[in-house]
Amino acid sequence: MSEQNSVNPSTSSNAVNSPFLQAIAQQIRGQDVYGVYRSWSNELLLKAYVVSKQKKREIPVDGEIDPMTLSRIMAFYRAAAACIEKETGLLSQVIVDLNHEGFGWALVFAGRLILVRKTMRDAHRFGFDSFEKLAAEGEDLVAKAVELAQRFPEVGNV
Amino acid sequence: MSEQNSVNPSTSSNAVNSPFLQAIAQQIRGQDVYGVYRSWSNELLLKAYVVSKQKKREIPVDGEIDPMTLSRIMAFYRAAAACIEKETGLLSQVIVDLNHEGFGWALVFAGRLILVRKTMRDAHRFGFDSFEKLAAEGEDLVAKAVELAQRFPEVGNV
Numbered sequence: 001m002s003e004q005n006s007v008n009p010s011t012s013s014n015a016v017n018s019p020f021l022q023a024i025a026q027q028i029r030g031q032d033v034y035g036v037y038r039s040w041s042n043e044l045l046l047k048a049y050v051v052s053k054q055k056k057r058e059i060p061v062d063g064e065i066d067p068m069t070l071s072r073i074m075a076f077y078r079a080a081a082a083c084i085e086k087e088t089g090l091l092s093q094v095i096v097d098l099n100h101e102g103f104g105w106a107l108v109f110a111g112r113l114i115l116v117r118k119t120m121r122d123a124h125r126f127g128f129d130s131f132e133k134l135a136a137e138g139e140d141l142v143a144k145a146v147e148l149a150q151r152f153p154e155v156g157n158v
Numbered sequence: 159m160s161e162q163n164s165v166n167p168s169t170s171s172n173a174v175n176s177p178f179l180q181a182i183a184q185q186i187r188g189q190d191v192y193g194v195y196r197s198w199s200n201e202l203l204l205k206a207y208v209v210s211k212q213k214k215r216e217i218p219v220d221g222e223i224d225p226m227t228l229s230r231i232m233a234f235y236r237a238a239a240a241c242i243e244k245e246t247g248l249l250s251q252v253i254v255d256l257n258h259e260g261f262g263w264a265l266v267f268a269g270r271l272i273l274v275r276k277t278m279r280d281a282h283r284f285g286f287d288s289f290e291k292l293a294a295e296g297e298d299l300v301a302k303a304v305e306l307a308q309r310f311p312e313v314g315n316v
Contacts, residue, residue: 095263097255105253107265112272112306113313148270148316155271155313158306 015131016043020138023079024049031071048072049134051127061102061124070098073106073126076138077116081108083142084115088149090156098123108145113155115145173289174201178296181237182207189229206230207292209285219260219282228256231264231284234296235274239266241300242273246307248314256281266303271313273303 015021025042032038037045049072051059073096081092090110098104102123108116118141120126128134149156173179183200190196195203207230209217231254239250248268256262260281266274276299278284286292307314 093263095253095255095265097253105251107253107267109265109272109275112275112310114267114270114272117267117270152270152310152313155310 015135016046018131018135018139020079020083020135020142021046021131023082024075024138027075027078027082031075046131046134049076049128050130051125052129056125056127059125061122063124064100065098065102065124069124069126070096073098073120073123076126077106077108080116080138080141080145083138084108084110084145084149087142087146088156090115090149096120110149110156111158113148113152113158115148115156116141173293174204176289176293176297178237178241178293178300179204179289181240182233182292182296185233185236185240189233204289204292207234207286208288209283210287214283214285217283219280221282222258223256223260223282227282227284228254231256231278231281234284235264235266238274238296238299238303241296242266242268242303242307245300245304246314248273248307254278268307269314269316271306271310271316273306273314274299 022042025045028045029037048068074094077094077096081094084090084092088110092108092110092115095105095107095109097107098120102125103121104119104123106116106118106120107114128137180200183203186203187195206226232252235252235254239252242248242250246268248271250266250268250273253263253265253267255265256278260283261279262277262281264274264276264278265272286295
């Protein structure tokens, strides 16, 4: 399936089995109320997260952010929140607040503690060089958030 | 001036001189690049924050939030952020993230610490019974935020 539909087969890799990418796939499938993606492999589902530098340059940043891009950004941060919850037990909220120019914030927070605090720009071009980069960025976010949660346990549970 | 234009003169009061209401007026004037409000008194400027229960019921909640209401909400939380900054020295950010149904979050945060964390609903009907109530609610937000900032100074400065 994934080979037939693959736009860019060179991105296939084992990274798609990493816990973070599986968490993203789970978020997307959780929102898939009509079962559109039921027969899709995770790799195919996550392919749109891989955007080459060349391709990024081709995406215009002067219109509204594409709703699919926005939902990919949400799934990314919700996956981070889910992974953080798994490691710390903290129930966290996600806010992605972007203006029409693709500038804004992505926050993951629990209690009074901001676990992930990311300023975004050029959100229209959200994407990663490869599945490995995607997994690495996600795991890095999660690791830093877990560290913060352990450093300030009282604030996360306020 | 304010008397001529006043829609509802019964709301006039000394509360309009409270530090919090002055902070809101300052926020509105700061955004007033064309000087539309230059000749308006603070009382007239803030009048739209006072919405009676009766009037609230008349505001439909099924369309988009009125942009003027949204800017009043932003000015309210930016004023809170300004007052918090004055008392604690913490430079804080404001996020108001509302969906089309008027549900969402208002956050004021500094560093990794969420100083104001408010879930909103029926944002279309944002308003207060009187200037006194507006001032009281704002001052309460600020007082709680300052307390948090003092309790977790390390988190606010991360």
